[in-house]
Each structure stands twice: as C-alpha cells, then as structure tokens.
Amino acid sequence: MAQALSLSLLLSILAIGSCVAIEVTDHIDLWPMPTSVSHGTQRLYVSKGITMTMVGSTYSDEKEILKDAFQRTVDLIKLNHVVDGANPSSFVLTSVNVVVHSSEDELKFGVDESYNLSIPTAGNPLHAQIEARTVFGALHALQTFSQLCYFDFTSRLIEIISAPWTISDTPRFPYRGLLIDTSRHYLPVTVIKKVINTMTYSKLNVLHWHIVDAQSFPIEIPSYPKLWNGSYSFSERYTTSDAIDIVRYAENRGVNVMAEIDVPGHALSWGVGYPSLWPSDTCKEPLDVSNNFSFGVIDGILSDFSKVFKFKFVHLGGDEVNTSCWTATPHIKKWLDDNHMNVTDAYRYFVLRSQKIAISHGYDVINWEETFNNFGDKLDRRTVVHNWLDEDVAPKVVAAGLRCIVSNQDKWYLDHLDATWEGFYTNEPLKDIDNPDQQRLVIGGEVCMWGEQIDASDIEQTIWPRAAAAAERLWTPIEKIALDPRLVTPRLARFRCLLNQRGVAAAPLAGYGRTAPYEPGPCVRQ
Ligand SMILES: *[C@@H]1O[C@H](CO)[C@@H](O)[C@H](O)[C@H]1NC(C)=O
Ligand SMILES: *[C@@H]1O[C@H](CO)[C@@H](O)[C@H](O)[C@H]1NC(C)=O
Ligand SMILES: *[C@@H]1O[C@H](CO)[C@@H](O)[C@H](O)[C@H]1NC(C)=O
Ligand SMILES: *[C@@H]1O[C@H](CO)[C@@H](O)[C@H](O)[C@H]1NC(C)=O
Numbered sequence: 472m473a474q475a476l477s478l479s480l481l482l483s484i485l486a487i488g489s490c491v492a493i494e495v496t497d498h499i500d501l502w503p504m505p506t507s508v509s510h511g512t513q514r515l516y517v518s519k520g521i522t523m524t525m526v527g528s529t530y531s532d533e534k535e536i537l538k539d540a541f542q543r544t545v546d547l548i549k550l551n552h553v554v555d556g557a558n559p560s561s562f563v564l565t566s567v568n569v570v571v572h573s574s575e576d577e578l579k580f581g582v583d584e585s586y587n588l589s590i591p592t593a594g595n596p597l598h599a600q601i602e603a604r605t606v607f608g609a610l611h612a613l614q615t616f617s618q619l620c621y622f623d624f625t626s627r628l629i630e631i632i633s634a635p636w637t638i639s640d641t642p643r644f645p646y647r648g649l650l651i652d653t654s655r656h657y658l659p660v661t662v663i664k665k666v667i668n669t670m671t672y673s674k675l676n677v678l679h680w681h682i683v684d685a686q687s688f689p690i691e692i693p694s695y696p697k698l699w700n701g702s703y704s705f706s707e708r709y710t711t712s713d714a715i716d717i718v719r720y721a722e723n724r725g726v727n728v729m730a731e732i733d734v735p736g737h738a739l740s741w742g743v744g745y746p747s748l749w750p751s752d753t754c755k756e757p758l759d760v761s762n763n764f765s766f767g768v769i770d771g772i773l774s775d776f777s778k779v780f781k782f783k784f785v786h787l788g789g790d791e792v793n794t795s796c797w798t799a800t801p802h803i804k805k806w807l808d809d810n811h812m813n814v815t816d817a818y819r820y821f822v823l824r825s826q827k828i829a830i831s832h833g834y835d836v837i838n839w840e841e842t843f844n845n846f847g848d849k850l851d852r853r854t855v856v857h858n859w860l861d862e863d864v865a866p867k868v869v870a871a872g873l874r875c876i877v878s879n880q881d882k883w884y885l886d887h888l889d890a891t892w893e894g895f896y897t898n899e900p901l902k903d904i905d906n907p908d909q910q911r912l913v914i915g916g917e918v919c920m921w922g923e924q925i926d927a928s929d930i931e932q933t934i935w936p937r938a939a940a941a942a943e944r945l946w947t948p949i950e951k952i953a954l955d956p957r958l959v960t961p962r963l964a965r966f967r968c969l970l971n972q973r974g975v976a977a978a979p980l981a982g983y984g985r986t987a988p989y990e991p992g993p994c995v996r997q
C-alpha cells in the first residue's frame with residue numbers, strides 16, 4: 472500500500488501542475504469529506520461473510536431499509552471482482568453493528584442525517600460500529616464505509632487500510648439537490664433509478680424531478696387522463712405506479728423526490744390533451760389565465776401528486792413567463808381589462824392562486840426566482856425561492872425573510888458544458904450572507920441537469936463527476952472546503968475512478984463537462 476500511496480501522491484503533484492508549489496495533505500479517500508476523521512496505519516481484511524447486527528438499536532428495520540442497504544454495500548465493495556483470497560487469521564472484520572436511536576423511518580425534510588463510524592483494530596474478530604439518530608444517517612455511514620474498502624490484488628480480499636478509523640459526520644445543508652428533466656427528453660425508469668442510486672454515493676438527498684414542460688407531458692394524471700396525450704410517444708411515459716415506485720426506491724436510499732410543474736410559462740404540452748388550456752390554437756403559452764379550467768387542472772395534478780410525492784415541497788416553476796399571448800388573445804385581453812389587470816398583475820395572480828392550491832394539498836411551495844424578483848412581498852411566507860439567474864438574489868431573498876435554494880446557472884447548471892468542476896466546487900451558497908439567522912434560510916443548493924441535449928445516452932457523464940464536486944460543497948463543513956480546488960483534484964479524481972469502477976459513466980475531470988479521456992494513461996490522470 473505504501474507504493475500505492477506514493478503513486479497517488481506523485482500523481483497528485485503532477486495533476487496540480489509544476490508552477491505553484493502546493494502542499495498535498497489530502498490523502499483520505501473519502502468524498503464528500505466528513506466533518507471529522509481520524510485514522511491509524513493498520514491494514515484490515517473484510518471477511519467474505521461480513522454480516523450486519525443491530526445490537527442496541529431502537530429502530531427495528533421493519534421495511535428492511537437497512538438490511539437492503541447493507542446487502543448493496545457488500546455487493547458494492549467487491550466491485551465485481553472475484554474475492555477468492557484465503558481469510559487471514561487476524562485483523563479480520565466480520566461484522567458491522569448499526570445502532571439507530573430513533574424508530575422513525577419516514578424520510579422528512581431536515582431529518583437527522585448525522586452518524587458516527589468506527590472501525591477498530593483491537594479484538595479478534597473485529598466489529599465496526601455505526602451510530603446514528605435515524606436510519607438515514609446510518610445509510611450515509613454505510614456509504615462512507617464502502618469508500619474505505621477496496622479490492623487488493625495480492626491478498627485477493629477486500630481490505631481497509633489506515634485503521635483504526637473514527638469518523639463523525641453531519642451535513643452542512645439539509646437540501647442537497649440534483650434536477651433531472653424528463654420533458655425535453657424522456658428518461659427511462661431504469662436511468663432515473665441509476666441516477667438516484669449514484670446520488671447516494673456523494674450524499675445528495677433531493678431529486679428534483681422536472682417532469683413536464685412545454686415539449687412533452689410524460690406522466691399519468693388520473694384526474695385528467697388526457698394530459699399525457701402530450702407525451703412524445705406511447706412508450707415515453709410514466710404511470711402513477713411507476714412514479715410511486717421511483718419515490719419508494721429513492722426514499723429507501725435516503726433521497727427525497729420533489730416534483731415540479733412549471734406554470735404558467737412552461738406548459739404548452741398540457742394543451743395537447745386539453746386544448747382549452749391554450750390561449751388559442753395559434754398562441755399556445757402561457758396557460759390561459761382567464762380560464763378557471765387552468766386552475767382546475769392544476770388542482771387535479773397537485774391532488775394526484777399529493778398521493779405520490781410525499782416530500783414537504785412541490786415546485787411550481789413560475790420562470791420565463793412570456794405574457795404576449797395573453798394580450799394578443801381577444802378573450803384574455805378582455806378578461807384582463809374587466810379585472811383591471813395588466814400582464815404583470817395577471818402573472819402574479821396566476822402564481823399566487825397556484826400557490827394556494829398547492830398549500831391546500833399540504834405542500835410548501837418552491838418557485839423559481841422570477842416570482843420573487845417581480846412580486847416577492849406577495850409570495851406566501853412559506854415559499855422557498857429557487858435561484859437560477861444571478862448569484863446576487865439569495866442575499867435579497869433571505870433579507871426578505873424567505874427561504875432560498877441556490878442554483879446559479881453560471882456555476883451549477885450541468886447542461887452548461889463549459890462549467891468546470893472547479894466552478895461547481897467553489898460555488899458558495901452563503902456568499903454575501905453574514906447574518907446567521909439569514910444563513911439558516913438558505914436550505915441548500917441544487918445542480919441542474921436540463922434535458923435539451925441529454926438523454927439516456929449521455930446523462931451520466933454530463934452529471935458526474937461535476938455534481939459530486941457540488942455535493943462536497945453542500946455536505947462538508949466550510950472550514951474543511953479547500954479554497955483552492957487544485958488541493959482536492961487528486962481526491963476527486965479518485966472518486967471519479969471509483970464511480971467508473973461502480974459502473975457509472977463519470978467523465979474525466981480535465982477540461983469541461985462530458986469530455987472524453989485525454990490520452991492513454993491511468994484513470995486518475997484523465
Ligand atoms: C457521535 O459521537 C459523539 C461523541 O461521542 C456524540 O456526541 C454524538 O452524539 C454521536 N452522534 C451520533 C449520531 O450518534
Ligand atoms: C388522447 O389519447 C386517447 C388515447 O390514448 C385518444 O383516444 C384521444 O382521442 C386523445 N385525445 C386528444 C385530444 O388527443
Ligand atoms: C373555478 O375552479 C375552482 C376549482 O379550482 C372551483 O372550485 C370553482 O367553482 C370554479 N369557479 C367557476 C366560476 O367555475
Ligand atoms: C414572446 O412570445 C411571442 C409570441 O409567441 C414572441 O413573438 C416573442 O418573441 C416572445 N418574446 C420573448 C422575449 O421571447
């Protein structure tokens with residue numbers, strides 16, 4: 472291992488270039504970096520029959536969330552190698568004991584995700600210990616554990632180096648999101664599940680599902696069964712049962728699914744099944760503000776959603792509303808005049824009425840930042856404002872006492888292929904927010920994988936590893952975040968290679984998003 476370590480050290484130095492001398496202190500192969508880590512120098516062997524126990528746990532694992540997660544961990548750490556070395560007689564880790572203090576197994580916003588993990592060197596055999604308040608903290612602990620394990624080609628066993636390990640960890644922000652967009656291109660259920668599973672490797676915890684938009688309406692809405700007539704084809708669809716299955720899959724991994732309908736602007740596809748939602752046959756968006764039916768359909772969708780998407784928040788969009796169809800359509804123009812509204816008033820009326828409907832179904836609302844920029848003081852006080860335009864809106868939102876999610880497009884839009892991982896890593900959600908009460912209103916951040924140029928063929932390499940760079944920013948305490956991203960290049964490169972070993976098509980670090988390998992050479996040098 473000394474050899475492997477010095478090789479990675481050498482590569483680190485090469486990777487950061489020769490012009491600036493930077494001390495390389497970043498040898499711990501964990502991503503995201505935990506709150507506190509200490510370790511020794513002993514090598515351990517993971518028993519081929521490693522088991523999980525739950526001695527001292529209040530949580531009973533009725534839904535087998537933990538049991539399944541442990542089985543996945545055991546499969547994951549093998550990386551598909553044939554583990555056929557002989558078990559040695561000492562330093563063998565035979566079990567992981569998981570103590571979860573709360574019996575609660577419902578994934579809620581702000582759930583305690585902290586954990587402690589210790590891997591001792593004293594005892595024969597050895598037992599690792601995980602301690603967490605909730606099962607969701609324990610899931611994170613298993614992810615960290617999996618990153619400490621590797622297949623050794625001499626012993627042909629799974630090993631853990633640098634034991635004993637003592638790790639104590641808790642996330643910096645409760646909302647650590649990734650957006651996917653299934654309107655611009657359909658994403659098969661298998662692909663969505665793989666994205667969710669990969670999110671857990673870097674401890675992201677919210678899948679923002681931008682399900683429908685102008686281009687297509689792939690999901691079944693039982694209350695308005697012709698809405699998915701707006702799908703691209705009969706096969707590019709999700710049934711309600713598919714959506715329930717995706718949510719369950721995610722929740723069992725500690726990932727919340729937040730659904731979005733983007734109204735009134737991004738909704739042209741809704742009118743394929745219900746043409747009266749369009750202002751007219753020649754002017755098809757935004758949704759007709761003068762037609763009560765528009766709100767009836769929103770009510771039906773959110774009523775159906777509330778049975779599927781149990782997360783505290785629903786996203787109602789509200790961005791990029793071009794109101795020219797409203798003034799160009801005679802019956803809407805008349806309605807505006809009758810109600811003494813101009814288009815700005817009508818935009819506000821639409822957003823606020825939609826918010827009320829969502830709240831009536833038990834949701835807190837997230838809206839894109841244009842709603843705040845246009846009529847922030849009128850938004851429901853529970854609104855979370857989702858930034859995407861400039862990075863200066865978050866300080867204004869929290870100064871106004873509302874909550875905020877940060878996604879400034881210059882740094883955190885994955886579809887911007889010229890946005891580098893360094894930009895993802897250095898984007899600070901609390902920039903220019905010094906007041907601690909206001910800082911707490913920034914619930915987190917989200918990287919956005921808009922789907923115009925993404926489908927099942929290229930989504931993984933466009934998301935990873937850049938989303939993971941943001942994941943460390945959102946998880947790790949600010950004191951442990953490197954000011955100079957070059958200090959973490961080697962560690963992120965190794966995490967990227969781990970993703971590849973796990974079957975995730977994470978792209979090389981060098982250059983921009985979704986790049987091909989640069990030249991022949993080891994994974995960490997690409
Ligand atoms: C982790 O250990 C510390 C120190 O013993 C303790 O204060 C903390 O409550 C533990 N955290 C969890 C999640 O068990
Ligand atoms: C919607 O699709 C159904 C079949 O799935 C079809 O019978 C119906 O005519 C379609 N309606 C519209 C308005 O396209
Ligand atoms: C408008 O729609 C709402 C449902 O969103 C319904 O309760 C109400 O009765 C409708 N009003 C009119 C005038 O049709
Ligand atoms: C708004 O929509 C109208 C009609 O569809 C279009 O002509 C115009 O270019 C749009 N404006 C912007 C700023 O996109």
Ligand SMILES: *[C@@H]1O[C@H](CO)[C@@H](O)[C@H](O)[C@H]1NC(C)=O
Nearest residue numbers: 794811812813814815816817
């Ligand atoms: C709409 O009317 C409001 C006053 O109700 C005014 O402040 C605003 O500037 C007007 N907007 C437009 C686009 O005319």
